[in-house]
Every structure is written in structure tokens, then in C-alpha cells.
Amino acid sequence: MFPQQPTWSNSRISLMQRCPRAFVLRYALAQVSRHHERGEILSIAFQIQTPWILLHQTIREVVHDYVEDHVNGTVWSNGLIGSRFKMDYEKAMQMRNQLIERIQAHNHHTSFQKRQPEQHLIDMGIKTCIKLTQHPVFQNLLVQGSIERIELTTPISYGRWKLYSAPDFVHHGPKGKSLIKLNLYGLPSRNNRERQAALTRLYGNHDSTVVLFSLKERKWIVNRITPMNNQVQESLNLVANDVEKMESILSLVGRNNDLSLIPLADSYRSCMHCNVRFLCPSQHGLEKAKAEQRTLMCQ
Numbered sequence: 086m087f088p089q090q091p092t093w094s095n096s097r098i099s100l101m102q103r104c105p106r107a108f109v110l111r112y113a114l115a116q117v118s119r120h121h122e123r124g125e126i127l128s129i130a131f132q133i134q135t136p137w138i139l140l141h142q143t144i145r146e147v148v149h150d151y152v153e154d155h156v157n158g159t160v161w162s163n164g165l166i167g168s169r170f171k172m173d174y175e176k177a178m179q180m181r182n183q184l185i186e187r188i189q190a191h192n193h194h195t196s197f198q199k200r201q202p203e204q205h206l207i208d209m210g211i212k213t214c215i216k217l218t219q220h221p222v223f224q225n226l227l228v229q230g231s232i233e234r235i236e237l238t239t240p241i242s243y244g245r246w247k248l249y250s251a252p253d254f255v256h257h258g259p260k261g262k263s264l265i266k267l268n269l270y271g272l273p274s275r276n277n278r279e280r281q282a283a284l285t286r287l288y289g290n291h292d293s294t295v296v297l298f299s300l301k302e303r304k305w306i307v308n309r310i311t312p313m314n315n316q317v318q319e320s321l322n323l324v325a326n327d328v329e330k331m332e333s334i335l336s337l338v339g340r341n342n343d344l345s346l347i348p349l350a351d352s353y354r355s356c357m358h359c360n361v362r363f364l365c366p367s368q369h370g371l372e373k374a375k376a377e378q379r380t381l382m383c384q
């Protein structure tokens with residue numbers, strides 16, 4: 086049904102674990118039916134991010150641009166970091182509001198609400214960017230050797246899979262190639278850090294070190310990990326399991342995009358923050374929708 090190359094990314098597998106139905110809507114139906122009204126609405130709904138997520142996406146973009154200019158010989162002042170952050174965040178929030186207006190124009194009643202950028206979030210974003218650019222480890226990477234930015238949407242092919250686990254930057258220094266990754270949503274557990282580093286190493290050499298900058302309670306924590314070959318293989322085995330599960334869910338989509346066999350979320354908590362609840366049978370109650378689905382499957 087979806088003859089695309091099997092694709093793995095952390096966001097794909099996380100969404101599938103939260104709700105198989107949302108995973109199918111986002112990564113299959115929104116793409117194959119984007120030229121129809123329903124597909125277009127799905128795509129727009131999934132593009133709408135919370136102000137909190139946009140804050141962190143903007144931090145990443147500003148840091149990327151900072152590094153790119155640094156490489157070209159222009160070092161931004163803190164004032165310039167501040168004005169760039171403010172401008173980019175306001176633009177991101179404006180685009181969010183425009184997406185919400187587009188959904189509302191189709192007469193869909195959603196829980197999305199247009200919001201204006203809040204000053205305390207702007208201040209928080211500026212401070213976070215400045216703290217990273219002034220971090221001694223980050224500064225060392227900027228001044229020693231060379232550094233280049235990588236788009237996070239750069240996939241890597243592994244066998245017949247497409248994998249997304251790109252670093253933010255690649256650094257070439259006296260000790261070889263390092264891969265620098267920003268974790269903006271907290272400090273992952275040690276296991277998850279090691280797994281993340283093992284997959285990110287696919288973008289480097291067999292002896293590359295992965296430098297993780299994780300933002301925890303507004304502080305940057307640095308971990309250096311040099312994954313061993315067996316750790317990379319173990320992570321790839323886990324990816325193989327994930328890909329198998331994703332393919333198995335996608336194979337349940339019936340003719341004419343019939344989703345009646347695709348499971349709904351296990352927990353109502355997943356639905357509370359779901360972008361496409363207004364298009365889902367669970368909008369009138371998850372348990373009721375699941376009961377109806379079970380009845381249909383028994384017929």
C-alpha cells in the first residue's frame with residue numbers, strides 16, 4: 086500500500102508507540118493524500134507545533150546560523166543573538182497562527198488557539214542560545230579545527246532502510262571527526278544517550294566521538310560518547326525491530342485508506358495533546374471509539 090523505503094526516525098517510532106493511528110495518519114495518509122482536502126488538513130495539523138516546541142526549534146536554528154557565520158569569520162554579539170532569536174521566534178509563531186487560520190477556514194473545530202509570542206519565552210530562548218555559544222566545550226569546538234552544520238533532515242541509507250539520526254554539526258579536529266548533537270528536550274537516560282550516539286555515529290567514522298549537548302533545567306550538560314561497533318550493531322538491531330513494527334501497522338491500512346484495523350491510542354493522555362483529534366473517532370471519547378472498533382472487527 087505504501088511502497089516507500091522503510092524509514093526510521095526517533096519521532097516516527099515515538100509517535101507509533103503513543104498511537105498507531107496517529108502514526109499512520111502522519112507518515113502515510115497525510116503524504117499520499119496531500120492533494121486532497123483531508124490530506125491537506127492532516128498535513129497542516131501535523132505542522133502545528135506548540136509555542137514551547139517552536140521555542141526549542143528556534144534555539145536550534147539560531148545556533149546553526151551562529152555557527153555558520155562563525156565559520157565565515159563573523160562572530161555575533163549577544164545583542165545580535167537576541168535580535169535574531171526574537172525575530173525568528175516571532176516569525177515561527179506567526180506561521181503557526183497562519184496554519185491555524187487555514188484549518189479554521191475549512192470549518193474544522195479544533196482545540197488549536199492562535200497565540201502571540203510571550204516575552205518570557207523569548208528571554209528564555211535568548212539566554213539558552215547565549216549559554217550554549219559561550220559554553221567552554223562549544224567554544225573550543227568553534228576555535229579548534231573546522232565545523233560544519235548538517236540539516237537534521239539529512240537521512241542516511243542503511244541496507245534498504247532510510248534512517249534519520251543526523252548530528253547538528255560535524256567537527257574535524259586534531260583527534261579526528263566528532264559529531265555534535267543538541268538534545269533540546271532534556272537529558273536522555275544513559276541507555277538512550279548511548280543508543281542515540283550509536284546511530285549518530287553512522288554519519289561519521291568507526292572511531293568518531295559523539296558530543297551530546299543536552300538542555301536540562303535550562304543548563305547545558307555535555308556527554309562525550311565513542312560508540313563501539315557492537316553498540317552500533319545493537320542499536321541497528323533495535324531499529325530493525327522498530328521498522329518491522331511500523332511496516333506491520335502500515336500493512337493494516339485497507340483499500341481506499343480504510344483505517345478500521347489500525348489501533349487507537351492505549352491511553353487517553355495521548356489523545357489530549359494529539360494534533361488530529363478533531364479528525365479521529367476518539368474525539369467523542371477514546372473508550373467509546375475503541376468499543377466501536379472492536380464491534381466492527383467482530384462483524
Ligand code: SF4
Nearest residue numbers: 104350356359362365
Ligand atoms: S486522537 Fe487519540 S486515538 Fe486519535 S489519532 Fe490522536 S492519539 Fe490516536
